Amino acid sequence: xxxxxxxxxxxxxxxxxxxxxxxxxxxxxxxxxxxxxxxxxxxxxxxxxxxxxxxxxxxxxxxxxxxxxxxxxxxxxxxxxxxxxxxxxxxxxxxxxxxxxxxxxxxxxxxxxxxxxxxxxxxxxxxxxxxxxxxxxxxxxxxxxxxxxxxxxxxxxxxxxxxxxxxxxxxxxxxxxxxxxxxxxxxxxxxxxxxxxxxxxxxxxxxxxxxxxxxxxxxxxxxxxxxxxxxxxxxxxxxxxxxxxxxxxxxxxxxxxxxxxxxxxxxxxxxxxxxxxxxxxxxxxxxxxxxxxxxxxxxxxxxxxxxxxxxxxxxxxxxxxxxxxxxxxxxxxxxxxxxxxxxxxxxxxxxxxxxxxxxxxxxxxxxxxxxxxxxxxxxxxxxxxxxxxxxxxxxxxxxxxxxxxxxxxxxxxxxxxxxxxxxxxxxxxxxxxxxxxxxxxxxxxxxxxxxxxxxxxxxxxxxxxxxxxxxxxxxxxxxxxxxxxxxxxxxxxxxxxxxxxxxxxxxxxxxxxxxxxxxxxxxxxxxxxxxxxxxxxxxxxxxxxxxxxxxxxxxxxxxxxxxxxxxxxxxxxxxxxxxxxxxxxxxxxxxxxxxxxxxxxxxxxxxxxxxxxxxxxxxxxxxxxxxxxxxxxxxxxxxxxxxxxxxxxxxxxxxxxxxxxxxxxxxxxxxxxxxxxxxxxxxxxxxxxxxxxxxxxxxxxxxxxxxxxxxxxxxxxxxxxxxxxxxxxxxxxxxxxxxxxxxxxxxxxxxxxxxxxxxxxxxxxxxxxxxxxxxxxxxxxxxxxxxxxxxxxxxxxxxxxxxxxxxxxxxxxxxxxxxxxxxxxxxxxxxxxxxxxxxxxxxxxxxxxxxxxxxxxxxxxxxxxxxx
Amino acid sequence: xxxxxxxxxxxxxxxxxxxxxxxxxxxxxxxxxxxxxxxxxxxxxxxxxxxxxxxxxxxxxxxxxxxxxxxxxxxxxxxxxxxxxxxxxxxxxxxxxxxxxxxxxxxxxx
Numbered sequence: 001x002x003x004x005x006x007x008x009x010x011x012x013x014x015x016x017x018x019x020x021x022x023x024x025x026x027x028x029x030x031x032x033x034x035x036x037x038x039x040x041x042x043x044x045x046x047x048x049x050x051x052x053x054x055x056x057x058x059x060x061x062x063x064x065x066x067x068x069x070x071x072x073x074x075x076x077x078x079x080x081x082x083x084x085x086x087x088x089x090x091x092x093x094x095x096x097x098x099x100x101x102x103x104x105x106x107x108x109x110x111x112x113x114x115x116x117x118x119x120x121x122x123x124x125x126x127x128x129x130x131x132x133x134x135x136x137x138x139x140x141x142x143x144x145x146x147x148x149x150x151x152x153x154x155x156x157x158x159x160x161x162x163x164x165x166x167x168x169x170x171x172x173x174x175x176x177x178x179x180x181x182x183x184x185x186x187x188x189x190x191x192x193x194x195x196x197x198x199x200x201x202x203x204x205x206x207x208x209x210x211x212x213x214x215x216x217x218x219x220x221x222x223x224x225x226x227x228x229x230x231x232x233x234x235x236x237x238x239x240x241x242x243x244x245x246x247x248x249x250x251x252x253x254x255x256x257x258x259x260x261x262x263x264x265x266x267x268x269x270x271x272x273x274x275x276x277x278x279x280x281x282x283x284x285x286x287x288x289x290x291x292x293x294x295x296x297x298x299x300x301x302x303x304x305x306x307x308x309x310x311x312x313x314x315x316x317x318x319x320x321x322x323x324x325x326x327x328x329x330x331x332x333x334x335x336x337x338x339x340x341x342x343x344x345x346x347x348x349x350x351x352x353x354x355x356x357x358x359x360x361x362x363x364x365x366x367x368x369x370x371x372x373x374x375x376x377x378x379x380x381x382x383x384x385x386x387x388x389x390x391x392x393x394x395x396x397x398x399x400x401x402x403x404x405x406x407x408x409x410x411x412x413x414x415x416x417x418x419x420x421x422x423x424x425x426x427x428x429x430x431x432x433x434x435x436x437x438x439x440x441x442x443x444x445x446x447x448x449x450x451x452x453x454x455x456x457x458x459x460x461x462x463x464x465x466x467x468x469x470x471x472x473x474x475x476x477x478x479x480x481x482x483x484x485x486x487x488x489x490x491x492x493x494x495x496x497x498x499x500x501x502x503x504x505x506x507x508x509x510x511x512x513x514x515x516x517x518x519x520x521x522x523x524x525x526x527x528x529x530x531x532x533x534x535x536x537x538x539x540x541x542x543x544x545x546x547x548x549x550x551x552x553x554x555x556x557x558x559x560x561x562x563x564x565x566x567x568x569x570x571x572x573x574x575x576x577x578x579x580x581x582x583x584x585x586x587x588x589x590x591x592x593x594x595x596x597x598x599x600x601x602x603x604x605x606x607x608x609x610x611x612x613x614x615x616x617x618x619x620x621x622x623x624x625x626x627x628x629x630x631x632x633x634x635x636x637x638x639x640x641x642x643x644x645x646x647x648x649x650x651x652x653x654x655x656x657x658x659x660x661x662x663x664x665x666x667x668x669x670x671x672x673x674x675x676x677x678x679x680x681x682x683x684x685x686x687x688x689x690x691x692x693x694x695x696x697x698x699x700x701x702x703x704x705x706x707x708x709x710x711x712x713x714x715x716x717x718x719x720x721x722x723x724x725x726x727x728x729x730x731x732x733x734x735x736x737x738x739x740x741x742x743x744x745x746x747x748x749x750x751x752x753x754x755x756x757x758x759x760x761x762x763x764x765x766x767x768x769x770x771x772x773x774x775x776x777x778x779x780x781x782x783x784x785x786x787x788x789x790x791x792x793x794x795x796x797x798x799x800x801x802x803x804x805x806x807x808x809x810x811x812x813x814x815x816x817x818x819x820x821x822x823x824x825x826x827x828x829x830x831x832x833x834x835x836x837x838x839x840x841x842x843x844x845x846x847x848x849x850x851x852x853x854x855x856x857x858x859x860x861x862x863x864x865x866x867x868x
Numbered sequence: 869x870x871x872x873x874x875x876x877x878x879x880x881x882x883x884x885x886x887x888x889x890x891x892x893x894x895x896x897x898x899x900x901x902x903x904x905x906x907x908x909x910x911x912x913x914x915x916x917x918x919x920x921x922x923x924x925x926x927x928x929x930x931x932x933x934x935x936x937x938x939x940x941x942x943x944x945x946x947x948x949x950x951x952x953x954x955x956x957x958x959x960x961x962x963x964x965x966x967x968x969x970x971x972x973x974x975x976x977x978x
Contacts, residue, residue, distance in 0.1 A: 019935075023944070024896075024919065026895070027900070027915065030897040031897065034901075053916045054916030055916065056916065059916040063923040066920055067923060
């Protein structure tokens with residue numbers, strides 16, 4: 001109540017002041033009149049009345065303090081003053097606020113991703129004690145694999161330092177609803193898994209409660225998408241892999257576990273097949289209280305060693321364990337963690353530099369306002385008040401910066417989510433949550449203090465006499481602090497140069513990825529996966545489906561193949577050429593293809609012939625190979641007529657005669673670059689594959705076509721599960737999204753850094769011009785030409801810029817090398833990109849130098865000298 | 869001329885309330901004048917210090933005020949005791965009496 005009255009007072013204080021003054025005036029007047037009546041002279045009476053009243057100003061102030069806190073009044077006053085001061089120089093205010101908002105915005109956006117992926121704890125009880133146990137090659141750092149069931153049982157029986165040891169394997173069950181069948185991804189996990197994780201269900205109880213039969217726990221995503229979030233589903237039965245599975249529970253939206261994209265989890269012993277064990281799996285456990293990760297690891301290694309003493313497996317493999325959050329992030333994307341951590345430190349550095357540069361700008365302003373400060377302190381303004389004034393000004397800028405920056409972060413996060421950046425793990429939603437907003441507020445406050453530091457120190461040292469006497473006289477040349485600022489500008493320019501070069505290279509590679517010829521065309525092709533059972537007549541099914549699909553309205557072509565491009569680097573097979581010692585390397589990829597497959601994809605034949613209708617199961621086995629395979633395996637030889645075979649997991653294929661050479665397909669490697677695939681195509685009729693894909697080129701929109709394809713498939717083979725129907729264009733688009741996004745991020749980052757460095761440069765030069773105004777005026781007066789002054793100022797800014805360019809030029813290869821080791825696919829710097837970014841940088845630096853230089857030119861010699 | 873003593877610190881509020889309790893409403897000068905008159909010129913209000921005290925009493929809602937005209941047609945702010953101000957006065961008076969009795973006992977032991 002009282003607080004409210006005090007706050008309300010703020011808006012009425014002018015009225016209050018007037019009233020109080022009137023009241024006090026009346027009092028003195030009445031007293032004077034009374035004294036006059038008592039016989040004093042009018043003049044004496046007036047003086048006596050005033051004396052009797054006391055110090056009117058102090059009394060007024062005391063009355064006012066009763067209504068409102070003094071500091072609040074002062075703050076309001078400072079704020080008003082700051083707004084006025086900033087309004088006077090809108091260019092300066094906008095530049096400073098924008099610099100801070102760039103810094104704060106970038107930091108907040110990156111922090112929101114860091115928080116969502118790395119910091120927000122997994123929704124388990126005591127999540128940092130949950131670990132994952134892998135099997136690891138002793139020598140190879142990357143060679144982590146799932147562990148065997150024997151290992152799991154040994155750990156469960158033998159390990160004393162961990163508890164709740166459980167295993168999670170994978171399966172792909174088919175869900176039957178009515179006559180539609182679809183395949184999903186499931187985890188097969190130990191029955192106590194949810195208990196040991198301490199993860200409560202949204203609905204139901206995630207335990208085995210119903211005796212022997214199949215029991216399933218559903219993910220939130222599956223529940224909402226496939227079952228329309230039916231709340232009555234718990235306790236009901238789903239047809240999964242021809243078994244009736246009782247739905248035990250629905251997990252909440254934020255729950256995630258292994259596998260990351262699981263639609264459901266079965267309990268071991270209660271999956272549709274009733275399996276008692278899985279051959280391999282990821283092992284999860286909880287560290288007992290007080291046990292460290294390395295202690296647990298040592299124990300697991302000892303168990304692993306004693307279990308595999310003497311066998312081939314134990315010789316070069318070992319147990320490995322790590323924090324579950326780290327591992328689940330790694331499983332989603334191997335580079336995500338390091339990307340985020342590095343990006344975060346980069347934006348933190350950006351923010352720091354932004355603050356320092358704004359500090360430089362503010363300092364220049366305050367030097368310019370030196371006289372004002374001196375007058376204020378001569379009139380009795382305390383140093384504390386002066387420092388508070390600088391803090392309020394920078395605080396105001398930081399406030400605007402924080403608000404604009406947070407808005408920018410919202411936009412960036414929206415973009416991130418909408419672009420569906422493939423690197424973000426499933427189930428992680430990046431959003432501006434409370435911790436993220438708190439972070440933005442905190443960085444805003446930090447920025448205010450940091451950027452006020454230099455001006456505040458300046459205010460502290462402000463010397464009334466010298467300022468009022470001879471403003472800034474004798475400040476020839478740059479003092480030490482300016483030399484430091486210039487060095488910092490040089491470093492910033494160097495960093496900008498490197499970032500700009502990197503951004504250009506990434507943009508170049510993203511453009512390449514978008515425009516390169518891939519050896520195939522996905523335009524308007526829709527594909528789906530099919531898997532037949534042994535009893536179906538494969539050839540009849542394929543021919544029948546092809547005929548049906550081709551007769552669909554709008555369909556221009558259709559064909560079968562083991563897989564359709566585009567694809568990522570995949571498991572490779574080994575090629576053998578008859579009569580030649582095998583190289584032993586697994587470097588080719590084989591694909592069974594129907595006669596029209598390559599023409600559907602517009603892959604060109606370079607030599608020989610394509611497959612035709614005579615390549616039958618009974619005919620001579622033939623093959624087509626791609627250009628790069630010819631280069632590596634038939635260097636200088638004619639491949640046509642040679643016999644080859646492919647060693648797959650299932651065993652070697654028959655010997656096949658090469659009848660033609662086709663152009664290479666490109667595949668996307670982990671480093672986000674397209675690379676040539678060495679391909680072997682075999683006629684579909686001559687392979688015995690039961691798993692293959694069908695592709696259709698059609699003018700239709702996807703949903704209608706997908707329904708038509710699924711109907712056709714079911715008409716021919718009602719027991720076939722329906723798989724997702726996918727547009728190849730979309731798949732290609734997703735693969736291109738990450739390189740594009742990465743280029744976008746790095747370029748945004750580089751441009752932000754450039755803007756901030758330009759502001760810094762501008763700030764330093766403005767300081768110089770402000771300090772040297774009398775000197776510049778004097779020079780002008782004794783005949784210095786405009787070009788002389790331009791040179792004088794330009795030299796101060798040009799020096800650091802050129803030094804920065806040189807440093808950046810030297811550092812760029814080193815930085816590129818370091819980054820290449822950290823991230824895949826950072827391209828090497830090339831002269832074109834370096835030259836272009838240098839030109840770009842010089843242009844921006846030129847503008848940043850020109851503005852203060854122009855101010856130096858506009859100095860009026862008379863005015864400047866009068867200040868002396 | 870009688871010697872005039874300063875008002876003991878903290879008692880000013882009490883005096884203002886007591887003065888206003890006797891009248892319907894008064895402006896600043898009248899209050900100061902009344903305190904001097906009632907105390908037979910012994911207690912002198914350091915006149916200006918009346919105003920912060922009045923503000924303090926307004927902030928804790930013991931007084932309210934409104935603008936009016938004096939007999940000589942001057943614009944003046946008139947202060948009035950509120951019901952809560954009356955209660956405040958009673959509390960303060962009781963406290964003051966307790967304290968004076970106690971101090972009296974100490975100064976003049978029976």
